[in-house]
Amino acid sequence: MSSHILVVEDEHKIAQLLQDYLHHEGMTSTHLSRGDAVEPWLAQQHADLILLDVMLPAVSGLELCKRIRQNANIPIMLVTARTEEIDRLLGLELGADDYICKPFSPREVVARVKTVLRRCQQPALNTTHLSPLKLDRASYQAWLHGHNLELTAVEFLLLATLVEHPTRIFNREQLMNLIYQDHRVVADRTIDSHIKKIRRKISQILPNQELIHSLYGVGYKYEWTGL
Known part of the structure; x- marks a missing residue:
């Protein structure tokens, strides 16, 4: 069964690019563009990993990471243009499994998605x-x-x-x-x-x-x- 990736990104071109590369590697995906849509979606659907942008409308990615991690162990990879060390450390402290900085290579993102999935899906x-x-x-x-x-x-x-x-x-x-x-x-x-x-x-x-x-x-x- 293919892995399902939830892409939470308010820039539609970036989201589409990520989805294209994920689909090319045999994964399925869902795209959400607002932070306040994530928790209701997760209450009804399943994701094997979340690619979560930090700067989102309504609810930030960091706040979402904190909330999700309190209730579930879904792997979370933060995606952001904020490259300061304090932001990276905060993301990890809130429970993120990896941190991708923009601009990024879509191939690298997919490779790191695979790595996190392998690590988290091991018995x-x-x-x-x-x-x-x-x-x-x-x-x-x-x-x-x-x-x-x-x-x-x-x-x-x-x-x-x-x-x-x-x-x-x-x-x-x-x-x-x-x-x-x-x-x-x-x-x-x-x-x-x-x-x-x-x-x-x-x-x-x-x-x-x-x-x-x-x-x-x-x-x-x-x-x-x-x-």
């Missing part, structure tokens, strides 16, 4: 089998090279969230929303404290291997290099 268990880390959600237990990490329930949920979305960067708010689904009020640095404890337990077994990586000012990701 979650593949990562745990390829790495020395094994997770059992039924028992809330994690083993590293056969050693039980003896995680708390919150630590397990945090690690499982990162492991099941390898290389994706999560910010603190996203992780808190996923772990504390009762929407309790917790301090911003609570996630940092849990990450520190998980890293300490991992280092007791793999002292020279970092599995949870930090991107300063953005968030955390899980990545096993195999080294």
Whole structure:
């Protein structure tokens, strides 16, 4: 089945160009030109990935990225003419999977769409089998090279969230929303404290291997290099 891409772009020529290249690569697409049309469309339709322009009428792409990411893990690639580093970091912090700056090569956009789709559509268990880390959600237990990490329930949920979305960067708010689904009020640095404890337990077994990586000012990701 071909992947369906939602193209959210208020410049119709750019949208048509992107759709032409996506269709040429065997993908289907839908075009929306206004930010306020996206959430109603997603409530009724499915997209495998969203190409989301930042500067949109009614609702900005950054605001949409934040809203969508609170409720779904649909891959999001931001497309914008705003090239300042702070804008790129903000987009990643809000949950974007990639960031494309205008002007761009349509071929490059399609290539990066394919890369994000491959990364996000991999079965979650593949990562745990390829790495020395094994997770059992039924028992809330994690083993590293056969050693039980003896995680708390919150630590397990945090690690499982990162492991099941390898290389994706999560910010603190996203992780808190996923772990504390009762929407309790917790301090911003609570996630940092849990990450520190998980890293300490991992280092007791793999002292020279970092599995949870930090991107300063953005968030955390899980990545096993195999080294």
